[in-house]
Amino acid sequence: MAIQTSINGKAVALSAEPDTPLLWVIREELGLTGTKFGCGIAACGACTVHVDGEPARSCSLPVSEVAGKSITTIEGLKSADGTLHAVQQAWIAAQVPQCGYCQSGQIMAAVALIEKTGRPSDAQIDAAMTNLCRCGTYPRIRKAIRAATGQAAQAVEGAV
Amino acid sequence: MTDTQTADTSPEAPIKRKGVKRRAFLIGGVAIVGAGLFGISIADSNAAKDAKARITGEGEHSFATWLKISEDDIITIYSPHTDIGQGSNTGLAQMLAEELDAMWDQVRIVSAPAESAFANVGLGRGFLADMTGQPAIINGIPQSFLALIARQMNLQITGGSTALRFTGQMTFQKVGAATRLALMETAAKRLNVPMGELTTQDSRVIHAKSSTSLRYGELAAQAATLSLDNEPTLKDPSQYRLMRQSLQRLDIPAKVDGSAQYGMDFAIPNMRVATIQAAPVRGGKLISVDTAPALAIKGVEKVIKLDDAVAVVAKGYWPAISGLRALAPSFSDGSHADISTASIFAAHDALFAKGEADGEAGEGNVQAALGAKPIEAKYQVPFLHHAMMEPFALTAQYKDGKLDIWGGMQDPLATKMLAVEVSGLDADDVTFHPMIIGGSFGRRLPMYMEIVSQVTKLAMQLPYPVKLIWSREEEVAQGAYRPQSSAVLTASLTDKKRIAAYRNDYAQPESAEDETVFPYTLPAVSRRHFAHVSNQQTGAWRSVNSTQQGFYNESFMDELAHAAGEDPVTFRRNHLKADSRHLRVLDEVAARSGWNTPVPAGRGRGVALVESFKTIVAHVIEASVGEDGMPKVHKVTTVVDAGSIVNPEAAMAQIEGGTIMGLSSAIGEAITLEKGAVQQSNLSDYLLLNMAQAPLVQDIHFLNSGAPMGGIGEPGVPPAAPALANALFAATGKRVRNLPIMTQAKG
Numbered sequence: 053m054a055i056q057t058s059i060n061g062k063a064v065a066l067s068a069e070p071d072t073p074l075l076w077v078i079r080e081e082l083g084l085t086g087t088k089f090g091c092g093i094a095a096c097g098a099c100t101v102h103v104d105g106e107p108a109r110s111c112s113l114p115v116s117e118v119a120g121k122s123i124t125t126i127e128g129l130k131s132a133d134g135t136l137h138a139v140q141q142a143w144i145a146a147q148v149p150q151c152g153y154c155q156s157g158q159i160m161a162a163v164a165l166i167e168k169t170g171r172p173s174d175a176q177i178d179a180a181m182t183n184l185c186r187c188g189t190y191p192r193i194r195k196a197i198r199a200a201t202g203q204a205a206q207a208v209e210g211a212v
Numbered sequence: 213m214t215d216t217q218t219a220d221t222s223p224e225a226p227i228k229r230k231g232v233k234r235r236a237f238l239i240g241g242v243a244i245v246g247a248g249l250f251g252i253s254i255a256d257s258n259a260a261k262d263a264k265a266r267i268t269g270e271g272e273h274s275f276a277t278w279l280k281i282s283e284d285d286i287i288t289i290y291s292p293h294t295d296i297g298q299g300s301n302t303g304l305a306q307m308l309a310e311e312l313d314a315m316w317d318q319v320r321i322v323s324a325p326a327e328s329a330f331a332n333v334g335l336g337r338g339f340l341a342d343m344t345g346q347p348a349i350i351n352g353i354p355q356s357f358l359a360l361i362a363r364q365m366n367l368q369i370t371g372g373s374t375a376l377r378f379t380g381q382m383t384f385q386k387v388g389a390a391t392r393l394a395l396m397e398t399a400a401k402r403l404n405v406p407m408g409e410l411t412t413q414d415s416r417v418i419h420a421k422s423s424t425s426l427r428y429g430e431l432a433a434q435a436a437t438l439s440l441d442n443e444p445t446l447k448d449p450s451q452y453r454l455m456r457q458s459l460q461r462l463d464i465p466a467k468v469d470g471s472a473q474y475g476m477d478f479a480i481p482n483m484r485v486a487t488i489q490a491a492p493v494r495g496g497k498l499i500s501v502d503t504a505p506a507l508a509i510k511g512v513e514k515v516i517k518l519d520d521a522v523a524v525v526a527k528g529y530w531p532a533i534s535g536l537r538a539l540a541p542s543f544s545d546g547s548h549a550d551i552s553t554a555s556i557f558a559a560h561d562a563l564f565a566k567g568e569a570d571g572e573a574g575e576g577n578v579q580a581a582l583g584a585k586p587i588e589a590k591y592q593v594p595f596l597h598h599a600m601m602e603p604f605a606l607t608a609q610y611k612d613g614k615l616d617i618w619g620g621m622q623d624p625l626a627t628k629m630l631a632v633e634v635s636g637l638d639a640d641d642v643t644f645h646p647m648i649i650g651g652s653f654g655r656r657l658p659m660y661m662e663i664v665s666q667v668t669k670l671a672m673q674l675p676y677p678v679k680l681i682w683s684r685e686e687e688v689a690q691g692a693y694r695p696q697s698s699a700v701l702t703a704s705l706t707d708k709k710r711i712a713a714y715r716n717d718y719a720q721p722e723s724a725e726d727e728t729v730f731p732y733t734l735p736a737v738s739r740r741h742f743a744h745v746s747n748q749q750t751g752a753w754r755s756v757n758s759t760q761q762g763f764y765n766e767s768f769m770d771e772l773a774h775a776a777g778e779d780p781v782t783f784r785r786n787h788l789k790a791d792s793r794h795l796r797v798l799d800e801v802a803a804r805s806g807w808n809t810p811v812p813a814g815r816g817r818g819v820a821l822v823e824s825f826k827t828i829v830a831h832v833i834e835a836s837v838g839e840d841g842m843p844k845v846h847k848v849t850t851v852v853d854a855g856s857i858v859n860p861e862a863a864m865a866q867i868e869g870g871t872i873m874g875l876s877s878a879i880g881e882a883i884t885l886e887k888g889a890v891q892q893s894n895l896s897d898y899l900l901l902n903m904a905q906a907p908l909v910q911d912i913h914f915l916n917s918g919a920p921m922g923g924i925g926e927p928g929v930p931p932a933a934p935a936l937a938n939a940l941f942a943a944t945g946k947r948v949r950n951l952p953i954m955t956q957a958k959g
Binding site for chain 2: 068069071072073076079080081083084085086087088089090091092093095096098125126127129130136140143144147148149150151152153154155156159174177178179181182183184185186187188189190191192193194
């Protein structure tokens with residue numbers, strides 16, 4: 053039986069087996085490849101999407117659990133006229149990505165953090181941004197989050 | 213590559229790819245000067261025609277293989293390098309566009325086809341120069357011969373921090389300059405004015421006197437018929453408009469909106485997805501497997517047995533991996549069941565005790581100068597895994613006698629040639645389509661591309677295209693690790709706090725001699741390699757031997773400074789040549805880090821100085837130990853002398869990331885063995901540094917001494933581990949001699 057859900061604002065009926073992780077439904081059934089496979093055990097965060105506005109690691113979330121929920125992927129962050137989300141723009145301004153593979157997940161995690169906190173402190177960034185980046189773009193991710201929320205680009209040691 | 217030194221130098225002499233040893237293209241570069249060198253030499257017109265035919269269409273004109281100008285002024289550059297995320301393609305485009313005086317907005321850079329016509333001649337030249345250590349010799353070798361070497365070795369590799377310093381300087385700047393001259397010559401004829409009255413800017417040739425100008429696009433057709441100047445004069449840096457500017461990287465927009473297509477993302481109609489498990493004990497073979505449990509899973513179509521692995525082919529990744537997990541394959545252990553992390557360290561110790569080195573370098577009589585009571589310390593480092601964020605994924609299709617493969621590898625041409633070998637097809641019937649790579653750090657080098665063989669074998673027996681994805685578990689268990697390595701360092705001091713003798717005995721599979729730079733001037737120094745090989749595949753891990761050697765030498769220098777009762781910076785200064793680049797980097801990092809100012813309570817400051825790939829990097833790290841025993845890095849001050857920098861912002865990002873990767877390996881990363889198999893299973897137990905653990909402040913400075921251009925992708929890594937270990941010693945009095953630190957923190 054098809055699973056009814058909404059992806060990036062569009063209603064979809066999914067035919068995947070109920071135990072299939074949402075990640076593979078997004079990538080293989082819907083062809084939205086911006087959401088990445090990194091580890092398959094929710095350790096790296098490359099597969100992060102929003103489920104009803106909350107960040108979720110889609111590699112470990114059976115598709116049956118998102119029935120009736122609203123899912124946003126990296127492809128759904130742009131506005132209708134194609135303008136990039138402010139966080140995506142900050143990512144370009146700070147020249148964050150290197151290999152880029154983890155960045156969809158990083159951006160989705162950052163957008164969720166900012167929507168929740170407004171202006172996240174460095175401690176809040178540390179707590180929420182647990183996605184892994186092997187290229188070591190963490191300083192630039194922090195810089196982009198700060199810039200996107202109107203904070204000084206450079207983190208200052210000891211500031212809260 | 214040492215083979216080529218003794219090879220018959222006639223152009224017909226076969227040069228086997230096998231001869232390309234890893235160290236040959238991982239050693240640092242040399243001063244690169246001399247004759248111009250283009251992708252296609254005049255003598256090699258077949259390759260030139262082939263290259264042109266592959267990249268030009270109606271209204272497009274090819275120059276020196278690597279460049280295409282269309283009549284509507286779009287400039288397309290074909291890069292023989294794989295941009296693994298280090299920004300090298302943007303840098304290469306800056307270098308070519310600079311000399312061409314191109315309009316930057318109209319410049320595109322794409323991957324060169326994985327075909328021999330696009331073998332990287334500039335790189336061949338760089339490696340050859342590296343090998344001989346005498347660039348003057350290289351300058352005497354005809355370019356046609358170098359082109360032939362590059363093609364015969366299928367050279368299209370990215371590694372050794374070589375893209376800008378070899379390919380950029382030795383080919384791309386010259387292609388840009390020579391093409392500019394051809395465009396000017398064409399304009400001079402068309403306008404009937406002397407060349408000397410012409411200038412160029414923003415993809416136009418300008419004749420100021422008559423206030424006329426011609427677009428490159430309208431000159432390209434005719435200019436492309438001229439033979440190019442092999443010795444064009446390059447710009448003086450004072451004239452640069454694009455180089456040395458922090459231009460935004462060309463690949464980044466597609467990496468923030470999810471549109472960038474990696475090998476993992478490739479799909480074609482009718483494609484199946486496969487996943488695979490190879491023998492957990494490397495060297496083992498597949499004995500038997502009952503395929504029924506996998507075939508019982510909905511979506512699974514086939515179970516394919518290979519010599520040392522079993523693969524499950526399904527409609528998607530989830531049924532494929534579910535099917536694989538349902539299997540209980542039986543593998544042999546290749547008689548390696550007695551190999552463990554402990555057994556390897558024990559073997560190292562036995563080699564040291566025996567004292568018969570496999571290689572020795574150095575100067576002076578070390579044994580005599582060490583005296584009766586030398587200072588000695590033993591260091592041990594584990595296997596390290598690359599852990600690039602994109603697991604291996606290649607798609608292959610065998611159809612109508614032709615094999616196509618899509619994905620990201622560090623050497624597209626070698627990938628193709630391996631598929632040719634495995635499939636038994638003609639080279640003309642095999643095409644590799646390079647895609648964006650989600651990290652590599654040495655893992656996707658051609659020496660360890662077993663996935664290419666695997667996907668080729670699968671595709672050749674399947675009636676549909678197949679994408680082979682390695683699970684993260686497979687990727688962790690089947691790595692090409694930085695070797696587990698031990699070192700015993702021994703030294704003696706004079707009564708004037710100077711080193712009298714210094715010995716570095718190290719055990720690992722291969723010698724580190726070609727890559728390791730020991731910057732200190734000592735009366736007697738010895739480096740001895742003790743070869744020990746386990747069953748594990750070992751390979752190049754970002755900055756290669758300089759990571760463990762940097763850790764050994766810079767930790768021990770710190771130990772000696774303390775033994776001498778000397779400040780660690782002063783002690784190093786006293787052993788560096790006056791006016792040397794190393795001394796300047798050290799002094800600069802000391803000044804910028806406030807080395808002589810008090811450290812905040814509870815913290816220690818550590819310094820380390822390592823040269824790799826012709827770039828000198830020093831870090832000063834401020835660190836403390838938390839209540840949980842885990843190290844906390846508060847601040848890293850870094851000074852870099854890479855000679856000169858093409859794109860400052862991109863270079864900065866490489867040093868930031870390299871430093872973090874170095875810290876990550878020092879703090880948490882280890883591959884350990886038990887019964888011949890890797891014990892780690894995923895990123896849950898192979899621990900990468902995360903945001904909260906990364907230093908909050910990284911203060912990075914480039915000296916730009918004007919020395920020959922060094923690499924930038926790798927040199928930030930090696931000094932990170934020793935600077936942290938030295939900082940922790942300063943903070944706690946406890947010396948870190950075994951990595952990762954976390955293992956010891958946990959007791």
